[in-house]
Amino acid sequence: MKLMAKCVPCPIYTSDPVKGPSPKELDSAAAAVVKRGLCLKVVLLTNPNNPLGVIYRRGVMLDCVKWARSKGLHTICDEIYALSCHQKNNAFESILKILDNDLRDDVHMIWALSKDFGASGFRAAFLCTQNVGLLNALGNLNIFTCVSHPIQLVTSDIFNDDLFVDSYLEEARLLTVKSKAICERKLDQMIIPYVKSEAGIFIYADFSAILPQPVTFSDEGRFSEILQNIAHVVSCIQKCILNGRLVFSLFPTIMTLKVMTPGSSQRETRPGMFRICYAWVSEEVLEIAMERISYIVFKIRKLGTRYRWDDISEKYLSEVTTCGISKSGSLHALSAIQ
Template sequence: TLSTRAAASYNSTSNKLWTILSDLWDPQSNTGGYVTLGVADNALLQDELAHRINQCSDVPRRLLTYNNGPSGSLRCKAAISKFLNRHLAPFTSIEIADVVVTNGVSAATEHCSWALCDPGDGILLGRPYYRSFLKDLGTRPEVRVVPVSFGTKDPLDVSSVAEYERALLSSLQDGVKIKAIMLCNPHNPLGRCYPRDFIIQLMELCQKYGVHLISDEIYASSVWRQGPSDSEAIQPFTSVLSIDPTDIIDPALLHVLWGTSKDFGANGLRCGVIISRNHDLIECVSNLSIFSYASGLTDHAVSELLEDDAFTDAYISSNRKALLDAYEFVATTLDAMGVPYATTSNAALFVWCDLLTPFLHSKSAEGHTVRDINEMWLQSSALAQRLDDARVHVGVPDQFGSEQPGWFRLTISRPREQLQEGLLRIERVLKGW
């Protein structure tokens, strides 16, 4: 018999994704498999990365030992610090003592939640959100994830900071003490960067209430477009560490997460990082990092990779160009299909698009009329089921906390042949073919 907590968490921890990944479409060997445009996986330059990792020097004997301990080798921490000092442009340089290495950013997220909150405390999370934050922050730490709604406001607009304060005060009235705010910058699933002024005001809010700010910056080097769009300015990436905290926030309240999974298209390498000047947090997590120990082979590969400035600079540049090319292909295809989408995306691996509107247009031609928002949500769920029946995997609105029905997350960082097949299957569903 499972424990009470294991039984209670069963639904939140089960994941159909693992079944999907065991039945993937292949144009020759598995034409009936799933086409996945729903996984945050960057496949565009994986051959180049694998080639570089295969050139790593021979594995030294010490990697078969505990080396410098479970929080990462000194070499790996130094390589990470050097790389992030170049790419996050921190106001104060990142030192080895500020870094804990984990076996992925999910583990890093959970560590922060466990260390900063008591069971029953809350963490604010703006909508829409990366769906796995609910599990990473809440399940084992027993923390309440409190979604922040914005209504008609842009979630990344400076005016939306007020909604975080409103949610914080409302939670206190409900008996939930908010201990942290979770940010994903660049944003997953919106594929945009938070404005600098937004970040500063959120930092000031955290200082006002003594709340921690956890910034997941795993897509920091995956910004592939700058300048204005057709309608408004596109924001550049700003790390929370790049802002002088003087008279804004106690640096001990700031914590940044990063990893190799997205910027380097290496989900399977399993390397995440916590960067914090709160050395009580660093020491606590270091003591617990036996549960998130990155392997010696991962430590070695990441060290060699991040020490190679020439390779990482060229790789990031090529990755940005490949992502922009993929975005333009997907955007052009969506335009031809009559699918509305967020035109200000410029970072990460996604397009946030409204598949429900063309789906309902097709149904209205058949005489079906949607009368209210509840019916729209029902139709959004029906559309998600039809897409699944068509064996195309996408990010579903309610799983990402969308405030509007019908907005799905599409991953653009897939091989072109896979994008073409996935978008074709989506078009067939929308048109009822």
């Protein structure tokens, strides 16, 4: 979007990220955009939120749409985690329901199979819009980017089977909640604060207290290196050269325990924040990953508050790769670790 359409993302800073943006905070974000000499065109909202896993309430969504309309802007609601709410009776409401399906030509909702159905390889998404001009433009583009016929048939079969969809989503919800409980239990034991998620497949946790004070993104990077190179639980963007060109890969060769992503790669303004994706791996492997994280947190705290990064060597953390293995005893877990 940035290269081809010249779109420039501009963050909305909020005093309470869990609650969502207020009209006053939207005004501040808009002023920052104008100050950069840019022309504001659209408000993009992800609900349920990534990486917080919270659900924005009806009032917040209505305020955002009302604010955007007062400025002559479009609103895009990304609801890609809409079917991954943790409770049956949850607070999530689609923008379609909130606006009683009266989107006019300036509100658009998008959803895809990649998260709720674990089918990112399908490359299939849905757009709900009442903007005729946008529909016509996408109709032309669809000639070059349409979903393949086999995937269309599979997707059609899935959504025509109500019994399967209901049972699948319920089973996915139960498994997600179980993995979330494992993650929360270990974070509570580590005394690591985190956002109480309501949806999605991750927890946003604050590890800043165990890093050197005052915390910097450089410290977050060093902590990430330890988690990645010694404990093998962090997924980071890696650079590589392919046919003489610099390319980026989000997927290291082995992704077995890679459940953590540093906040710096998610436009976070506070160093020390990490997103833990507990649905990326099985429960057995998640237990091992959380044991390793817990071990490292314990060893760092043991050094006191005035430690140096040089104090945290691979030798000092030599037992990290055995954490959780005997406890799990699972052949799957044993074969999945590095």
